[in-house]
Amino acid sequence: MSVEKTEIRRLRIAVLNRVFSPTGGGAERYSIALVEELASRHEIHVFAQQINHQWSGVTYHTVSAPLLKPRWINQLWYATATWWATRRGFDIVHSHENTWHGQVQTVHVLPVKYNLFHGRTGIKRLLRSIKVLTSLRLLVYLLFERARLSGTARNHCVVVTSVSLLQIIKSTYPKISPTLKVITPGVHSFQATGAEQKKAARTSLGLPNAGSCILFVGHDYRKKGLDVLIKSLSELAADTFLAVVGNPAQIPMFRDLASKAGLGSRIFFLGALTDVSVAYEAADVLAHPTLEDTFAMVVLEAMAHGLPVVVSDEQHCGISALLTDGVNALLLNDPKDTKKLSTALKQVLQDDLFRERLSKAAVDFSRLYQWPEIARQQEEIYLSLSNP
Structure with missing residues (x-):
């Protein structure tokens, strides 16, 4: 008796990454690899300020950058511009950036809140709080992060790249524990060099x-x-x-x-x-x-x-x-x-x-961490969060 292969529902997905280039860091290469793996099965749209990548079937949208510095103003601009561009017409919005919108949020770095307050008690914590309250830059980053990491398990997923990062985010934002999932980076198949x-x-x-x-x-x-x-x-x-x-x-x-x-x-x-x-x-x-x-x-x-x-x-x-x-x-x-x-x-x-x-x-x-399998894990999240 033959078993028919289940057809995967094709989704329209927006990917948010300010710098979409292989010369970027690990976060950029992670995002690029997922896009390449999933582009043949889904309609992928990339929204970035710097784009140095071409892949068949991917649609690229250049987001303006009228003021790159100070960086927090550019972050505010990018978040607002991509929210406006993706607020309708997409099954999934996947952000690799510190933005308030997107059903899927992949966190690649330690939380801002953790970096600011971890290990500080008493007067040191009070002084750090004063520093934050008097810094518009820090307030913007913290407000974005809080909005980013406040979704419910029903319509939101926060992906982290390692178990150690998962534990840190759990301790920093305990209410989002049900939304957390670890998806490590992957690699393409290689072998030792001759x-x-x-x-x-x-x-x-x-x-x-x-x-x-x-x-x-x-x-x-x-x-x-x-x-x-x-x-x-x-x-x-x-x-x-x-x-x-x-x-x-x-x-x-x-x-x-x-x-x-x-x-x-x-x-x-x-x-x-x-x-x-x-x-x-x-x-x-x-x-x-x-x-x-x-x-x-x-x-x-x-x-x-x-x-x-x-x-x-x-x-x-x-x-x-x-x-x-x-x-x-x-x-x-x-x-x-x-x-x-x-x-x-x-x-x-x-x-x-x-x-x-x-x-x-x-x-x-x-060999235990190949991109096709990593992309399949990401795809399962997309399908579970999107409306049929």
Whole structure:
């Protein structure tokens, strides 16, 4: 007896993301990957102020940006403009931004309220409250966040990228607990890079063909631990070099730091790359000594390319709650400890068998988080919230 395949109802979906570009951060790449996966089954409309993406079947709407700074005014403008543009005609509005509207809200960062008040009591909390009440910028961000995270389970879903972020939001906004759901980032299917592919990748990026390459990927260099990584490089073999991918605006400051440490010739600043895959292919290990990451999509992407990863533990990085130290990654309990970071990198770079074992385990781990399955989870939310 044959079983007929259930046809999925086609939805008209608005996606809100101010910057819709692969050179953005993890939040932008997350949003883009979902759009690409779902565009063949649904009518997707992207509303963004900066668009650097083309995909068949996707309709792009450029939202004006008359005043990019101060940022809170632009946020207010963007939220108002997208509310007006999407208030009717869509089955689902999915926001990746701090806006008050949208049945689906994906939160990629720590809540503003948490950052402002967590761990503060007594006089410190009172002083922080006074600071907020006298700052129009902070008031706008908090009001938007409160509106964003106040929906009911019947018509609203708040998606977070990790269990650690879910717990923080639960403690900060306990009333929305029933609406919360974890959908991690995903990856496309990759595999460990071969020697010829690695050589070609290094050549295309202008990196040395000889020696070991440590890769760093991140836009906020200091928060992601680049200063500690630069210091640790001095304790590694002379033929070990560092490739840095991310925000070009921060390069001058950290290039100066590298020069003062006598490491200028061993650090290559590549800026923002449209396709980071070539950097993963060029590297021997990813170092991510981040001070704060709700997930760290770059770690998962690196693992999908078969890179061993040295990453901060789950107190600092969401993905690490899913990893096992010494099995599929090396975890740092103190990302500011230069000695621990250099020791972990030495272990990976000097022990070939250990590096190969980590590489295989990394690829196996990444197979559990493929974009088609991640998109299916997102699609289930859309269908459950939309009216037939």
